[in-house]
Amino acid sequence: MNATTRPGFKARSDAALANPTLKTAIDRTTGTAERKRAAALAGFAEYEPARSRGSAIKDHVIANLDHYLEMFERNATASGAEVHWAATDSEACDIVIRLCREAGAKRVTRSKSMLGEEIGLPDALGSAGIERVETDLAEHIIQLAGEHPSHIIWPAMHRTREQVAELFNADHKPPPADDEAASMVQSARHVLRGKFLSADVGISGANFLIADTGATCTVTNEGNAELTTTPPRVHIVTAGIEKLVPSTSHAMALLRLLVRSATGGELTQYTTFHCGPKRPGDADGPEKMHIVLVDNGRSEMIANEFRDMLRCIRCGACMNHCVVYRQIGGHAYGGTYPGPMGAVLTPVLDGLAQSRDLPFACTMNGRCAEVCPVEIPLPTLLRAWRGRSWRAGLEGATMRAGLAAWAGLARRPGLYRMASGIGVRALRLLGRSGWIGSLPFAGGWTRHRDLPGPTGGTFMERYKAERGKRSEDRR
Numbered sequence: 001m002n003a004t005t006r007p008g009f010k011a012r013s014d015a016a017l018a019n020p021t022l023k024t025a026i027d028r029t030t031g032t033a034e035r036k037r038a039a040a041l042a043g044f045a046e047y048e049p050a051r052s053r054g055s056a057i058k059d060h061v062i063a064n065l066d067h068y069l070e071m072f073e074r075n076a077t078a079s080g081a082e083v084h085w086a087a088t089d090s091e092a093c094d095i096v097i098r099l100c101r102e103a104g105a106k107r108v109t110r111s112k113s114m115l116g117e118e119i120g121l122p123d124a125l126g127s128a129g130i131e132r133v134e135t136d137l138a139e140h141i142i143q144l145a146g147e148h149p150s151h152i153i154w155p156a157m158h159r160t161r162e163q164v165a166e167l168f169n170a171d172h173k174p175p176p177a178d179d180e181a182a183s184m185v186q187s188a189r190h191v192l193r194g195k196f197l198s199a200d201v202g203i204s205g206a207n208f209l210i211a212d213t214g215a216t217c218t219v220t221n222e223g224n225a226e227l228t229t230t231p232p233r234v235h236i237v238t239a240g241i242e243k244l245v246p247s248t249s250h251a252m253a254l255l256r257l258l259v260r261s262a263t264g265g266e267l268t269q270y271t272t273f274h275c276g277p278k279r280p281g282d283a284d285g286p287e288k289m290h291i292v293l294v295d296n297g298r299s300e301m302i303a304n305e306f307r308d309m310l311r312c313i314r315c316g317a318c319m320n321h322c323v324v325y326r327q328i329g330g331h332a333y334g335g336t337y338p339g340p341m342g343a344v345l346t347p348v349l350d351g352l353a354q355s356r357d358l359p360f361a362c363t364m365n366g367r368c369a370e371v372c373p374v375e376i377p378l379p380t381l382l383r384a385w386r387g388r389s390w391r392a393g394l395e396g397a398t399m400r401a402g403l404a405a406w407a408g409l410a411r412r413p414g415l416y417r418m419a420s421g422i423g424v425r426a427l428r429l430l431g432r433s434g435w436i437g438s439l440p441f442a443g444g445w446t447r448h449r450d451l452p453g454p455t456g457g458t459f460m461e462r463y464k465a466e467r468g469k470r471s472e473d474r475r
Contacts, residue, residue, distance in 0.1 A: 009334060009357035010444075016328040017448040022158055026329050029157045033320040036264025037371070044260060054257045055375040057250050058311035061242075062302060068211040068244045069293070075214030079276030081289040089119035092294045096121060096203065096236055097128045099290050103234045105130055105200035111218065111228040112136035113205025114152050114314060115238050115294060118336045118349065121203070133195045135224040137188055144171050150330030150338065153262050153316040158329050202232040202286070204274075206239040207258070207314070208251040209291075215275040216291065217251055219258065219268050226272055235274065235286035241293050242310040248273070254313055257373035261315035297348045305384045309344050311374040318368035318378060324361050333358060340368040340378045347385055356394045359385035420458045427454050 007015075016022055041047050061068055073083045084099075086092035100108060108130055110116065122143075125132045134143040138156035142149060144167045149155030156164070165179035168187050176187035204225055206216040216237050218225040229235045245251045259265050278285030301310055319325040319339025330338030335346035335355065343358040359382045368378040389395060395403075409416045430436045431453020438446050445451055456462050 009332065009355075009361065012332040012334060013328045013361075014447070016332045021160060021163075022329050023327070025158050025160045025163075026326055028160075029151075029154055030320045030326050033153075033262075033264065033316075037261060037317060037320070038264075040260040040264040040266070044256075047260075050253065050256055051373055051375060054254050054313075054373060055311060057245060057253060058242075058313075058374055061244050061246065062307065062310050065241065065244070065302065068246060069241060071211040072209055072214055072244060073293075075212060076276070076291055077214070079214045080279070081214065081276050081291050084290060084292045086119075086292055086294045086296070089294070089296050092119045092238060092292055092296070093121055093124035095292050096238065097124055097130075099234065099236055100125070100128070100130055100201050103201050103288075105234070107131040107133060107195065107199050108201040108203055109133045109135050109196055109199040109228045109232065110139075111202070111204040111220070111225040112139050112155065113203070113238060114149070114336060115205050115240050116203065117149060118240075119238065119294060119296065121238065133192070133199065135192060135196065135228050136220070137185065137222060137224070140188055140192065141167060144168075148331070148336075151316060151319065152314055152337065152341075158331065196227040197231050199228075199232045201234045201236060202228040202230070203236045203238065204229050206237050206243055206291075208254065209239055209244045209293075210248055210251055210273065211244055212247045213273075213275055215248075215273045217271065217273050219255065220270045221263070221268050223270050226270060229272075229274060229286065230284050233287045235277070235289045237274070237289070237291045238294060239291065240298060241295055242298055242312075254374075258313050258315050261317040261371070261373040301348060306344060306348065306381055308376050309341070309348075309381060311376050312341055313374060315373055317371045317373065318376075321367045321371050323363060323365065323367070333361075340382070341376075344378065344381045344385065352385065352388060352392065353394060356385075356389045359383075359389065417458070417460060421461070424454050424458050 044050070076083050084095045086095055108125060110122075110125075110132055112134070113121075116122065122132055132143075134140045136155070138154055139149070141156040141159060141164055145156075145159070150158040159167075161181065161184075162179060164184060165176065168184055169175040172187045172191050174187075176183040204216075204218055207219045208217040209215075210217065216239065218229070220226075245254065255267065255271065259268055274289070277287055277289040298310060301307055316339075318341050319330070322339050325339040330342075333339070333342045333346065335342050335350060335358075337345045340362065343361060346355045346358055362379070362382050364379050364382070366379050369376065369380075372378065409419055427436065427439075430439065431451070434453050435450035436446065436453055437450050439451055442451065457465075
């Protein structure tokens, strides 16, 4: 289903809101993530200075990207890796498919990589007739389900344990003993272990690219990245050019922020630096290592108002704390990246005309910016897309007429106060029980939840009453 025929954001959101199982699955994970992050930061007294340093590191790299790209290529090549450059998603896929064919690959294992999802690599491998085995447990789940990730850290967040058990019972031979987590993990290990060892090529992403050593860094909790990159004869890395950091010490500074923000831990179980292929005397490792550096719109972002988005270290904290994401999940966003970060990135990748609803899927409460470990001003970037949408004439006639009417009222304070007063009194009549179950022009809200009724007058009425009360108290 292509972008012109798939359901739009509003239809996808309606379907998500009508799915109570989805809400259960999201609440289980995001609630836990929010609590664990809060606990981790409570014990990290240096968080705010570390956050400022992380933001400064990313800004420095972005401002000097050409310098660090050349340094990384030079040092990666010196370590024995081959560096390839891809301007677009299709070019990146073509390079990976060519390298797989040169290696005579029939089967490839793939460690979770959102960059791989962004460029469409899973579909490209399938079209090339190459068997793809997802090695991350959550990616294995959604591969069995024929789905795309719904979260950048927990790709199968939208599925409950019970649903996963159904998938494993249908696919795994033998099936898991029961639907408990330990049994299902053991079942997946049994299915995947032989494929780890028989793959011709291993494909990974990179959380960081280390400029002064030419190394790539992967961060996982399962060890699947190590089993993906070590046994096969060929290791292929796909990474966005913004993943660069000057040195290993800079990577470690960002890792302190990434892991706490993503999972609430101090460090993941597996943080591995890959520096070139196997050398003489090494016990294991790939015979060849290829690194595909992908632009895909990033250079354009450097020169426009979305530059700050290139700081993103893909922790997922913004979506874990987003009131919209926590109601509709990731698939409703329709792109590779969901949540607030996706609402900024998807228009870059897919075009604003195809995704103009996403910047408006936000309450502007600012929670995403508060929890971002590298201080990305996400609400400001979303407002920038809203402005572009308006200037491009992408808003419908109803929206434009409504805003014109509101602007007319807002320019006439007396008329505005009168209209708002009438509106509050009408809402109070409709919400005598405290809640409003149906409201004209607000069906998008009341179709799925009740609207709280007003508890008093307008803001100005309450402000004047409070000011008068304080004047009386002073007397």
